[in-house]
Structures are given as structure tokens and as C-alpha cells.
Amino acid sequence: MSQTTDVVVSAETRARLLRAGAEVFASEGFHGATVREICSKASANIAAINYHFGDKARLYEEVLSHQLGSVLLKYPPTLGTDPSAPPEDRLHAFILSFFLRVLDQSPGAWHGQLMAREMAAPTGALDRIVESILRPLSQTLNSILHEFLGPDAPAPLVSACAASVVGQILFYRHCQPVIHKLNPLLTFERADLERLARHVTDFSLAGIRAMATGGRR
Amino acid sequence: MSQTTDVVVSAETRARLLRAGAEVFASEGFHGATVREICSKASANIAAINYHFGDKARLYEEVLSHQLGSVLLKYPPTLGTDPSAPPEDRLHAFILSFFLRVLDQSPGAWHGQLMAREMAAPTGALDRIVESILRPLSQTLNSILHEFLGPDAPAPLVSACAASVVGQILFYRHCQPVIHKLNPLLTFERADLERLARHVTDFSLAGIRAMATGGRR
DNA sequence: ATTTATTTTAATCCTTTGTTTCAAAATAAT
DNA sequence: ATTATTTTGAAACAAAGGATTAAAATAAAT
Numbered sequence: 409m410s411q412t413t414d415v416v417v418s419a420e421t422r423a424r425l426l427r428a429g430a431e432v433f434a435s436e437g438f439h440g441a442t443v444r445e446i447c448s449k450a451s452a453n454i455a456a457i458n459y460h461f462g463d464k465a466r467l468y469e470e471v472l473s474h475q476l477g478s479v480l481l482k483y484p485p486t487l488g489t490d491p492s493a494p495p496e497d498r499l500h501a502f503i504l505s506f507f508l509r510v511l512d513q514s515p516g517a518w519h520g521q522l523m524a525r526e527m528a529a530p531t532g533a534l535d536r537i538v539e540s541i542l543r544p545l546s547q548t549l550n551s552i553l554h555e556f557l558g559p560d561a562p563a564p565l566v567s568a569c570a571a572s573v574v575g576q577i578l579f580y581r582h583c584q585p586v587i588h589k590l591n592p593l594l595t596f597e598r599a600d601l602e603r604l605a606r607h608v609t610d611f612s613l614a615g616i617r618a619m620a621t622g623g624r625r
Numbered sequence: 626m627s628q629t630t631d632v633v634v635s636a637e638t639r640a641r642l643l644r645a646g647a648e649v650f651a652s653e654g655f656h657g658a659t660v661r662e663i664c665s666k667a668s669a670n671i672a673a674i675n676y677h678f679g680d681k682a683r684l685y686e687e688v689l690s691h692q693l694g695s696v697l698l699k700y701p702p703t704l705g706t707d708p709s710a711p712p713e714d715r716l717h718a719f720i721l722s723f724f725l726r727v728l729d730q731s732p733g734a735w736h737g738q739l740m741a742r743e744m745a746a747p748t749g750a751l752d753r754i755v756e757s758i759l760r761p762l763s764q765t766l767n768s769i770l771h772e773f774l775g776p777d778a779p780a781p782l783v784s785a786c787a788a789s790v791v792g793q794i795l796f797y798r799h800c801q802p803v804i805h806k807l808n809p810l811l812t813f814e815r816a817d818l819e820r821l822a823r824h825v826t827d828f829s830l831a832g833i834r835a836m837a838t839g840g841r842r
Numbered sequence: 843a844t845t846t847a848t849t850t851t852a853a854t855c856c857t858t859t860g861t862t863t864c865a866a867a868a869t870a871a872t
Numbered sequence: 873a874t875t876a877t878t879t880t881g882a883a884a885c886a887a888a889g890g891a892t893t894a895a896a897a898t899a900a901a902t
Contacts, residue, residue: 421849437746439656443890453851458891460849521745528745529654530802538806546807567808568824575796576789582799583791585747589755590763591784607785614835615828638879660860670881675861677879 422460424450427516429471434518437525438468469533472526475519476541483508485548495555496613502549503577503612504605510581511596520581527582546570556616569616576608639677641667644733646688651735654742655685686750689743692736693758700725702765712772713830719766720794720829721822727798728813737798744799763787773833786833793825 428450432441443457443464450456461467489501510520526534549570557566580587580596587594594600645667649658660674660681667673678684706718727737743751766787774783797804797813804811811817 437654437656439654440746442888444888454890455851455892456849464890524745524799527800527802528741529657534802535806538803542803543807567811568821569828571796571804572793572825572828574800575794576792578796578799579788579792582741582795583744585744585751586755586759587788589752590760594784604785608789610835611786611789611832614831618827618831659858661858670879671860672862672881673879681860 421450421452421456425452425456425460425467426471426474428452429467430475430516430518430522433468433471434521434525437529438465438531465531468531472522472533472537475517475522476537479509479512479517479519480541483512485545495552496609499552499573499613500605500609502552503573503609504602506574506577507580507601507605507608508598510577511601513596524582549573553616556613557620561620565619569612569619572615573608573612576612580604638667638669638673642669642673642677642684643688643691645669646684647692647733647735647739650685650688651738651742654746655682655748682748685748689739689750689754692734692739693754696726696729696734696736697758700729702762712769713826715769716790716829717822717826719769720790720826721819723791723794724797724818724822724825725815727794728818730813741799766790770833773830774837778837782836786829786836789832790825790829793829797821 425446428446429441432446432449436442436445441464444454446467447454447456457464457467461470483505485502485505486498487501487505489498491498510523512520523537526537550566553566553569553573554561557569642663645663646658649663649666653659653662658681661671663684664671664673674681674684678687700722702719702722703715704718704722706715708715727740729737740754743754767783770783770786770790771778774786
């Protein structure tokens, strides 16, 4: 009569491991995360990771690509902006969607933190991510920039401007702990992100145009 | 006669541990680094860390503050620029010195990588660093920005511009693995850093001036 | 209903890791 | 020269972590 074991039965273990793994990997890193903690958070047995994924490293890779894929579906780089819209608008959509992906605070959204860790400490999973996701993204930005800088703008200049744009965004992700220490009242709600995206867009448009119209000055 | 044991005797063990620790912590992270590897690289006994520092965490903290202190001595934020120099020059000095600190490739210079890891995965050592080093640095930049934006510029605007400047610099550090994949020919020699600093300065000056003269444009 | 395949569980193995111990060696002080 | 003090060395400890195994439980197929 007393079947009191509260074992979750509906969602399959594999999916729960992916969720728990994302959370633990994000907050502890690949090295710091333990299979015991992940399995515990997933209400699964210690052997579950080996059974469903082979080993810890394989689970990590699947967590990463799953998080990346779902956040890109949620916030696509164009945010629905028409490809024929003025480049100012497309740049703004690119920047805002980047902010949304990288600082998404929805439950289960660990993509930003995971990627930040992967940058500081590449595990080998990064190579595939670069080719499948980051390179296309970079080319999208480059083609927008060419509309300001002209089709014959030298590649180093375009790369430098792309870095200037992306760097402004990623700063808020990669330096989050410091930012919150220096600026305790800053939050990352949707409205804040839209404000930040507006600033980065305006700041960058001025910078890009200065680069387009010649040198130093 | 055959005293062939090549034991280093001059430099004391403690200093060698600090050097080896910096290298291993930088390339493996705090979790990934093992005291065995550090001691081996320092030609010291396994017990040396405990004897000289108490434990692994204490060694890590000393490594971090030592690296930070020495790189700030090597590349001070003003680079010798006069405090009464035009703000354009002072901004450029701030940016160039930041680049030099963060991407210094001299042997034994692990400050950039260590800080990048500390950002992605704060260990508690970060708090002191913020107060003793990062906050003063941030105020230096803010005071330069006020010369462009006016003494009454709203704090959020100044912060946003500071973030735009610093973000452009740190991008090259925090995303180094991706950058090298996307742009294999980019190196970080002294001349490259000066070129990058010039770009970031010009790009930022345009952005800042646009912010100073009103809104959206 | 019986058999077969799949999934879960508990217990264990084995390696790695941070730390400790304590004696020997080196160094400094008396 | 002798005695303290500091530093090093080799070995071992205890804990933790990733992986494995064989049995049990559950689901699927015949």
C-alpha cells in the first residue's frame, strides 16, 4: 500500500539529464560538474549518463548543441526583419537578437553561460560550433557591415568593425560578475536589453560611419 | 665527484611555484589544475604547496594577485601620458595599455587568461580584485569620458560608453579561440595591438561624440 | 502468456586528487 | 661544534569522482 517513492515517470530520463546537465555544467563548468550532482538533479541513477550518452564528455557536447540550437530557434538573428530592410534596421535586429540569446534568463536557458565558459576554456566542442553556427553568424554581420563600408572595403576593416559590435554585446555576458559589482542596479530584463541594444546600435553606427568616411579624425 | 643532480638551488621554491601555478591555472583552470602538475613543473615536491601556501586555493589567490600586480606595473593605465593631455590622447593610452595588459604574450604573463577564466567562473578571489583594481580603473575611464560627454552627463550613459570601450578590447581576449578560428592570420604582436588600439580608439571616439551630441541620429 | 528487448537500480571498482605525516636533509643560530 | 629552525622528500591517507557490472524492473513483441 505505501508506494511512497516519488519517482518521476513521465518525462524520459534522457531529457531530464540534458536539462540538469545544462544547469550544472553552466554553474560549475565541465571539470567542476560531477555526474553525481547531475544525476541527482535529474532524479536519475549514477549510471544513467553512461547508459544514455556513453560518458560525461558526450553528455556535455549534447547539452551544448541542444542549448545552442534551441536559443537560435527562439531568437533568430534577423528577428523577422526583412532582408531588404535598411541596413540600420538589420544591424539593430542582429544586435538585439544577440543580446537576447546571450542574456536570456528564462528557466532552462543556460546557453550564454555555457558558451562563456567554453570560450575561456575550450573543450573541443567549440570547433564544431564555430563552423556550424558562429561562422555563418559572422558572415551575416559582415554583409550588413559591407552595406555601410562599401562592397570593396578591406577585409581587416570589416573584421575590426564586426569585432567592435560583437565585443560591446559580449561584454555584458563575459563580465557579468564584475558588472554587477560595479553597477548593482543594472538588470537584464527584456526592457533593459532593448535599451542596451539601442545604445550599442547607435554607438556602432557612429563608429562604422566614421570608419567608412576615411581615417583617423 | 659525480654530483649530477640538476636541482635548481638559487630561486626559492616559493617563486617557482608561483610561476608554475600561473601557467597551469591559466591553461587548465582552478579545477582542472592539479597540484601534482604544478609541483612537477616547479621541480618541487608534492608537499611544497601545502608548506608554502597552505593549500591549493591559497596558492591560486597569490598567483592571481601577483600576476595582476606585475602586469599593472609593466603597463600602467596612462602609459606615461600627462594627465593634462587632451582627452583623445588619454583615451588612446587607456585603450592601448588595456590591450597590452590583456594580450601580453611575454613568457610568464598569464594575467589575461587567468582573468578571463575568473570572469567566466568566479572563485571568490574576484571580489577583492574588483575593489582594489577594477573599480579604480573604471573610474579613470569614466573621468575621461566625462570630458567628452560633459560633467553632467547621466551616469547610465557614461557607464554604457565605458562598457562599449572596454567590451571592444576584451572581445579579443575572451573570444580568442573563436577569433583564431575565424581569422587565422590575425596575430597579437605589439604592432597588431597598436593597430587594434588605434581602431578601437577611433571607433569609440565617433561613438562617444555621437552620444554627446544628442540621441538617435 | 511468454519471450525478448529496453531501461533502471544498487553496489563496486579503480583512478585521480588534495592533503598529511614524519623522517631526512639543508640551513641558520648559538 | 652543537643546537635549533627551516625546508625538502617519499610514502601514504582519505575522499571524491568517473566508470562498470549484474541483477531487477519495466516495456515491447510475438
